[in-house]
Amino acid sequence: MKGLSNLAVASLLFLGQSCTQSINNQNVENMKETAKTEHYTFELSNKVTRQKVTFNNRYGITLTGDLYSPKSRSNEALPALAISGPFGAVKEQSSGLYANQMAERGFVVLAFDPSYTGESGGEPRAVASPDINTEDFSSAVDFLGIQKIVDRNKIGIIGICGWAGFALNATAIDKRIKAVATASMYDMTRVMSKGYNDVVTLEERTKTLEQLGEQRWKDAEAGIFHAGAVLNPEKLKGDEPQFVKEYYDYYRTPRGFHERSLNSTGAWNATNALSFMNMPILTYIKEISPRPMLLIAGEKAHSRYFSEDAYKNASEPKELMIIPNAVHVDLYDNVDVIPFDKLEIFFKEHLK
Template sequence: MEAITFPNGQITMAGSLYRPDGFDPDGTYPAVVVVHPGGGVKEQAAGLYAAKLAEQGFVALAFDASFQGDSGGEPRHLEDPYARVEDVRAAVDHLQTLGFVDPERIGALGICAGGGYAVNAAMTDHRIKALTTVSAVNIGTSFRRGWYGTDSDAAAVPTLTALAGQRTAESARGAEAAYLPYVPAEPDENTPRDLVEAGDYYLTPRAQHPNAGNRFLFTRSVSRIFTFDAFHMVEDLLVQPVLVVAGSEAGSLWMSTELHGRARSPKKLVLVEGGTHMDFYDVPEYVGRAIAEAAPFFAEHLAGASADRD
């Protein structure tokens, strides 16, 4: 693994570039951009998947989102879906500058909200030739309708009303910026199982990282998140083959099945019996199953006329 930086407009992005065993700098390899979950960093699930893909012969790039982790951008702790989609495009830009990456054989794999961001990027960036989502989350829809998707979009209105008051307090009255947690630090009996498990992942030595501070700006993030729909026009704009991997016990499963149901491109849904949302972040059995599906999927769909140059 090599720590790298690459440009994204005026922002300098920080990434981890993983190369296959026996890497030949004069060779040409297929590559995969790995997109981390909301609140994550490249040292967590995204880096794990990138390392596993490199073991399967791919160049893989995990990176920190702009405004987060080791990447640049102000204000810090901004979760901007539109910026995160642009981050994916910038990662593809960088891979295409590497002489050992075949520019016609680049895929994307996204985990949780990173899955939704990867889908949205692929719809408008056809340099991405194949797509895999793992425990996919459409962050805007999830924020509006709740983790289980049982609320209406209008359920977001009270939060937007509170947001308006907070923005006035910050901009006109000098109040301190307000933050929200990605996962609840003190779950209760009403907390979804997946989010309880997310706390065990992000907030304990299991995967805790100093760059993953479990907070995002309330006013500037939520106003962007609530209007975002990662799957908007997916029926018409997603033309690449897509592999959707999710656990049968994940509360987020409805977003994976929605994506699979709406996509018209070549598609495959893999439901892993007994798996929860968070199992696919670092539990060997479930990560192994996801990689066992993703590696041959990418090998098939990133093959092409230039593959004989490897």
């Protein structure tokens, strides 16, 4: 946010300028061990069934997801949704909650862990990619479209937080996606390269890239990928920006904590930002048209401007919905704030 130092911005944007741990075989084994834990941050609806599934993306990475479907349904193929996010979260958190709610409303819904995180495959761990994570959405569409209970001509997607940007990018390139909605959107390529509110100067950007280059030398010399600073510490000092406190309140408390979530317990690797620095994912947002988009943001969310700018740059049909008094993380799990009725109406209107 405006007023933060470049160092604070860099650490908050997962640039990982301090190396606190290494991503090695032991870390991977620990992740596999915690993967045995079945813990969801919300209760499964008694109107919904949930089934663990796997599928491969175009890069050969095996993704793991939960398939939600309404218990009461006819033999007719149903409209479907693929959901992921927030950035650094897992399917047992927000995306699963959204899937649970939308399955109650008559959709078949796939909530999935992105490549290199959660229960999904890919090594090294704790890596994100504008290209591969966009592909993750399309591979989720692949999976949904070959299910007998799904009408492949009625598939939409929802992206939350950083995955909202990937959702828009995937929709622009994948014409099989008939409608897209986002919640608390982040454009991760924009925020990593330019900082909050685009305040990072060319000099600061250059310095960050030089630091990332030095980190590559360290990784190469050690033969491992080092991890950056822990995203959300176990305790706050008290002088953090308000939105950092809000992240903490979700990821580090029983409200949203999950063992496999990088935002709850870990960090991206220290060079994670590299591929985000010069790949603007919303370049072709106008090509989503004539398919509809719905952008949802909190009135008091620090991320609100991402949705507003995406709305300005997109072509019709489009809709921007600002939720009064809501902050960024309210759209993660607050079922009294998240406009699920609106999402139901939007997708039932456009997936037909």
